[in-house]
Amino acid sequence: MCRVRDFLGKRFHPNAYKHLMPSDGYAPLNSDFDSFFTRRLKRRMEECFAQPVTGVAGRTILILDRYTPDYNQTQITLGTLTRALNVSSYNYLGFAQARGGCADAVEEGIKLYGVTTCGSRLEGGSSDLHTVTENLVAKFLGTEDSLVSSMGFATNSTFIPALVSKGCLVISDELNHASIRFGVRQSGASVRMFRHNNVKSLETLLREVISQGQPKTHRPWKKILLIVEGLFSMEGTMIDLPAIMVLKEKYKFYLFIDEAHSIGGIGQHGRGVADYYGVDPQKIDVLMGTFTKSFGAAGGYLAGKKSIIDRLRVYSYSGPYAEAMPPPVLTQIIASMASIMGVTESIPFSHLTASSFSGDHHPGPISQRYIPAWLPLPPELSSGVEGRERLRRLSFNSYYLHRGLDKLGFITYGHPSSPIVPMLIFSPGKMMMFHRMMKDRETPIVTVVVDYPATPLQTSRVRFCVSASHTKEDIDTILRACDELGDILDLKHGLKKRERWTMDEVSRRAVELVNMPDEERQ
Structure with a gap:
């Protein structure tokens, strides 16, 4: 109409x-359609988006109350604050906090290094702290070398053009992130897409592109680069890495994995999808990830063989043009990553041998030489106890929320171990009401609702982001709120009614639900 x-x-x-x-x-x-969507749909539910917040994005967060006098043309803040339960931030392991060991380390780093290096990495902006961070990241991932970038989006968009060029082919999952798409366009390489997370579709495409070669000339491709995400941010789905590794061995292509959402939060040791599946990370050509999620920092990294990383340092756009990562951010990365890995006691210099530097195994704790001597890490962090506890809590919360929503009758996407839990709402009108009613509850809950253009218009969804800082009672509060609103807004179109559980049953059988094998999720 x-x-x-x-x-x-x-x-x-x-x-x-x-x-x-x-x-x-x-x-x-x-x-024409973007203009129509903005005026006729998005503006009418503007309160769902760009919710202003203040303070630390932790377990709870302070939101700025606002209202609109002109039907969402403008939003006016009231000057009051509301504390709400936060399931909208990427703070997966809860390291984004204003107090604690990581915050103390950052404060100490600012005293020594200041807040910026005032330059790009290749023009006076590189410091010893960058080198320490890159060595630690390589050790964390189990690769030969790594480099860091000051922005997650730029990590893909500025480094992919240094990996491929005209005459190369990029094979991309159809739901890959916008930063990957942008980087591929900048590179000049040809691109072909396959169906999301579909190994058969990928193999069919590989057979075609290898046999046909480049368009018109049919010459062999200079190189074929497969780019996939470890954990897809809008779907919560995880790649089938073992199957892709079989295809890699068979068809001899290069593999680039974007682990923005999986690194730190997935796997027994928090090392991402390679850790989750038990795949040797050195068999993956390029591992990319960001520090903005599990590590509570900013920026991103690329890791792989030293020869590849050395080339990327010089030939990527980030090296000469992008501002170097600030020292406080580097300190946060070092402190949070070291607390996940654990730090062994330092070895006196007189006792160092060649085996002292080759004895560290992956995955495992690191020796003191990987972190600066001035970095203050309390025992609970340096021992790795707190890091393991955070990983365990995140895993429990992810499984519990995902499977609890399933049992209550909602339609969810993704892998149950994913800290991203998308719940389908479908109707944009219901999306607005869901967001508002969650925020107006006795215990306010801040959620992220996602619509076009991030997702297709007909698959609007709410995307819960759980954290290790959430308690079981927090997840119960979220599930109970969803249960009530699901009945009011008619959102329960998943399981048949006779197969559903009540909210009390979900809460009582939480441990059983989390330990349930995937194939028994009925």
Whole structure:
């Protein structure tokens, strides 16, 4: 109906629609559908998006209360704050905090290094702290070398053009992140997509592109690079890495894995999908990830063979042009990563031998030489006890929320071990009401709702992001709220009614639910 109104309005009421009409010979800056979506749909539910917050994005968060006097044209803050349960932040392991061992380490780092190096990595902005961080990241991942970048999006968009160029082929999952798509376009390489997380579709495509070669000339490709995400941010799905490794051995392509959401939060030791599946990380050509999620910091990294990393340092756009990562962020990365790994007692210099530097095994604790001597890590962090506890709590919370929603009758996407739990809402109108009603509960809950263009218009969803800082009582509160709103908004279209559990049963049988094998999720 709104499309008809726009169509007729442009012709019979041109003055009212002049902002949509070309003027002075200039075409509209945005497409017709984007303009329609913004005016007729997004603006009507603007309160769902860009919720202003203040303070640390921890277990709870302070939101700024606001209202609109003009139907969401503008949002006016009231000057009051509401503390709400936070399931909207990527703080998977709970390291984004204002107090504790990591915060103390960052404070000490600021005293020694300041807040910036005032330059790019290749032009005076590199410090010894960057080298320490890159050595630690390589050790954490089990690769030969690594490099860090000051922005997660830029890690893909500026480094992929240094890996492939014209005459190369990039094979990309159809749901890969926008940063990957942008980097591939910048590279000039050809690109082909396969169905999301479908190994058969990938093998069929590999057979075709290898046999046909480059378009028109049919010459062999200079190189074939497969780019996939370890954990897909909108779907919560995890790649079938063992099957991809079989194809890699068979068809001899290069493999690039984006672990923005899986590194730190997935796997027995928090090392990502390679750790989860027990795959040797040195068999993966390029491992990419970000520090903005599990490590509570900012920026990203690329890791792999030393020859590849050395080339990327020089030939990527980030090296000469991007600002180097600030020292406080580097300190946060070192402190949080070391607390996940654990630190062994330092060895006196007089006792060091060649085996002292080759005895560290992956995955396992690191020796003191991998972190700066001035870095203050309390015993609970340096021992790795707190890091293991955080991984255990995150795993429990992820499984419990995912399977609890399933048993209550909701439609969810993704792997049960994923800290991202997408729950389908479908209708944009219900999406707005769900967000508002969760925020207006006795215990307010801040959620992230996702719509076009991040997802197809017909698959609107709420995306819960759980954290190690959440307790079982927090997850119970979220499940109970979803249970009540699911009945009100008619969202329970998953399991048949006779197979569903009540909320009390879900809470009582939480441990059984978490330990249930995947194949028994009925």
